[in-house]
Amino acid sequence: MSLPTEPPLTSYPPAPWHASGQIWCALLTSRSPLKSPLTTCLIPHTLAALLIRYQEGALRYDEFALVSVQRRGHRIGLWTHCIWVDSATALWGGRQIWGIPKQMAHFTWTNNTVAVSDADGPLAELSFTPRVSVHTPFVVRFNAFGQRDRALLLASSQASGRLRPGRATITQWVDRLPALAHTRQRLALIAESAKIAVHRPRHLGHVPTEPHSGV
16 A cells, blocks of 8 residues: 655644544563653653554544653653554644654554554554453543644643553564564553543643653
8 A cells, every 4th residue: 555655734623632442552672762852751661552543533543653751840741752643634633733743654453463554664563462351441641742843742631441451462563663672472451442532732842952862
């Protein structure tokens, strides 16, 4: 499937965006400390791979993101190192509202396995396997950082649904992604019937000019 590297600018819904769908989260370890303009809150090598299927709501699209927990002063949130979506509307809304550097990709789903590719070829293939059949209700509130030009943004978000633990298996992970310490099975969280709300961001000043690596 041919994908545009830069789709034409299109209109998008205003914030907040409300959606429902499914979330898969794999906890990974990078080979080198992750770089960002903020300060790492956890171990500098800790990385989360998020796969989200927004199936109802403001938009319907798939998303693959690599994020880590960062802070600016006393404010803590997720920093997006790289992210792909299969919707031009979601791409431009993410970039222009929240300052999230979304790129276009194609998602191929086979049961609990997804392969993600972009205009340059394959990116990753992951499989998620639930470990238990019992679901635990959850509600989590979190912040997400973004960068629009030199402006640092922070958006409050909320997710709820039914959660269960699982395992993630990585069968493909290309060099364009942050190098991983290993690709053996990893702890995963699987959220079904999830509801997600992402609110309009606040301006936190300017992004530091020198990126941090680690703490």
